[in-house]
Amino acid sequence: MIDHAPIRDPVAPLIALAPGLVRGIGASARTPRWQPGLALDCPHAELFAPARDACGAGMALALARDALRLQQAAEVPDRRPFLWVQDKAALRLSGRPYLPGLPADLRHRLIHVAAATPEDALFALEEGLRCRDLAFVIGEIAGNPKALDFTASRRLSLAAEKHGVRLWLVRLDARRDLGAARMRWEVAPAPSPKPHWNAHAPGKATWRADLFRAHTFHPGQWTLRDDDALLVAEPAATQSSSAPDHGDLVHGSGDRSLATG
């Protein structure tokens, strides 16, 4: 009889992962499911998003705030700044962060870096990850530039793990190429819930999030909504989560799981 690994507590043991240790893809039913407010051992996540809207940046900010909330429960309020790096194409396609539109608690903590090339953007991301005074780092890179190959992605992962600064890398209009991120999301906008006072107005920011690759979590799909106080996740309504459609997951050889060779 094969002795399976014991069922993990979804929160506690995940934190104590040694840096550099890669947890195999657990596609079995025993691996935990992701949910907001969960402590993550994965400091580097990639979000694939269309460049026609700001859903990628919006969800990256929401996930970052979710992670910060978890830290702040114990510590004193965190006033550290955060870094937002954009390359020129991302800046042109999806615009620049706008101070009055940022969440109030992050509004005056933004340091924005407008990099001319993807190489410069990767340099800025890595410098940001090495800095102990930053709360987290958000990167936006458009397309699949040659500079952002598996090695560059792995460098970012290692820097993030070594210094404990989280990185959310938003890939605008990008193919799912090779990457070292521990969690890879596909983000798309979703119709928002109706606001209380004016049913014809757009409501709170809502996204359809597809966690298609994760080392420590079960892949799944959710509808995420950013309520001001916390991030709310509902299981995606359309597709049944028990049998995820892997049809578009394997996208050329670049998308193969690394663990299974």
Next chain:
Amino acid sequence: MAIWCTDLAIDRWRLAEGTARREGLDAAPLALIEDTAHGPRIAAANPAARAAGAAPSMRLTDARTLCPALAVRPADAAGDLAFLENLALWAQRWGPWSALDPPDGLLVDTSGVAHLFGGERALIADVLALLERRGLAARAALAPTAGAAWALARHGPPAVIQPPEADPHTFLADLPVAALRLDADVILLLRRLGLKRLGQIEGLTRENLARRFRNHRSAAANPLLRLDQIFGLRPEPLLPVVGVPAPLVQRRLMEPIRHRSLLDRVVEDLATDMARLLEGLGQGARRLELGMWKVDGEVLVRRLEMAAASRDPAHICRLFAARLDDLDAGFGIELVRLRVPWAEPLHLSQADLDAAAERHGTSLAACIDRLTVRLGPEAVRCPVAHASHLPERAQRWQPPLADLPSSQEELRFHHRPLKLLDKPEAVAVVYETPDGLPRQFQWRGQLHKVTRAEGPERIAPEWWRERSTVRLRDYYRIEDEAGRRYWIYRHGVIGDGRGGAPEWFIQGLFA
């Protein structure tokens, strides 16, 4: 002692041109002009131009009618002031304190130093001789008070000395009222009252003058205050000029170096020297200048600026390393000099141990310095709120780590997008004319059907700074059938008389 450079701007221009007085370009009429709201105005004129009728503060067109051959050059008021500051520091050779008297004068405190130069007459002769050797036309005067020295330098006989035993009231009685350093309108008023000499003002009853000028609080508008200052009855503090030498270290090299690795070594040594020097001063560098003198006499200069004061040699070397890549050493570099033109106080602190720095990462200031050196100062910035209704003007960018300006908080009921396009993009919108909600729009080649919309939020142009023909904007928050949320506006309304049919633009993307 007061020194008055009678032709400071012209002399400085002449020295920069390298011509002698009344020779070359200076022989013909020439004027330095400054631009004003009413066209060019003469700031200074050389003797030939003055003889031809051009006077300072005259319009250039008026002067041209008097003297058609008048040549003009732009005036450099800021450069003149900087020159005067240097001159004030140089003038400290005659006394421990010197003060500026803009635009073209200096005041030097020579109390008790005249005997070092062999008496007051020798002192003033020394001053005039040295200024003449520098090519500056000047007048000087010595007096017990700064006000009296100023008056005598400008309106007294040349190189006059007010003896301490003479009665100042009689000695200065013949000076004109302009010697009181008063504003032009007050001088005009005194002249209309028939008061032309200092002695005449003194002859009046003090109470009458005090009542006449009772509302004039500043010294430049009240002749009584100025009189008291001239006679030493009222203190007149001067703001002395203090020279702050920039910390500087340099290495002369026995053999000119042509290789990068050697240069890196020299820069490292210089950074260590500089760190020791700055530590002694209790300061940290904000701006650094690395000058490299080549064998053929050319100078290569590399500058860098840091986000926070620092004197860490490793950090400085790392920042310079990126700047030295495109260096052309030619036949070799023989002198390397590191200067700190801008330093800020930085107290001693516990140095990071190497292992700790490796584990904990860099500090924010070091991170920003590295980003700025590679990407440029325009690339690393943080947004600050600005008081404006227009969305694109409501945020400005400033260097990180600078202090936040005070600002009013954004109104809570305003919904603003997470991201703003740098330039609003035109979209083709189907909407209910004249001012209804948008139904669908085409943007970047794709059709969006609007399912939900809120608006308009009308933002009027800022009439106090824009032209009257600028159109208003009606902003709508919309959501299309896929859930994409945008911020679009209609530029103007039909029939507002400011152009044809209104156009639509997309400006913001909501999260």
